[in-house]
Amino acid sequence: MAQEKQFVFRDEEEAGNRLSRKAKESPFMLIGIGGLVLACGFAAYKFKHRGQMSTSVFLMQTRVAAQGTVVSALTLGLLYSMFQKHVLHKDD
Template identity: 70%
Template sequence: MSNGKEIFFADEEAAGSKLKRKAKESPFMIAGLGGLVVALGIAAYKFRHRGSMPTSVFLMQTRVAAQGTVVSALTIGVAYHMFNKWILHDGEDE
């Protein structure tokens, strides 16, 4: 029952080649990871200028912002895929 996708085992694939394969399969996941890195970078920069805000509140807000960027990117990716498949009929019927 082959559906045209290769099967990889964890010990056979290096991290770099796995990231390249995932980028081809799901580019919105890579966009989400990029958004995560940007959100965390901004939070690290703003950490010193948070004023009287407690650290726990700042870290909670940072977590929500980082999760929001990843979930937003993946949601946009799913919507894009559904639009192509169901509205434009660009995919093969499975």
């Protein structure tokens, strides 16, 4: 059999390397993703016991909760970086 060659461009990153680089650049993004996973996991657990609530309303509430955790984490990260730059005068 002929040996197949795989072409990899020099500027492409592997997924693990890219995730670790992004985690170092903005750790609040990972906190937001963790909150998203927790909100979705909690909603999946509570789906069984939603009572008389319709599925569409339950899923809309789940979406709002998940988006709220991500937006809150990113907002906290932005406020933290602004505090460091303007109050503590730490320029990177």
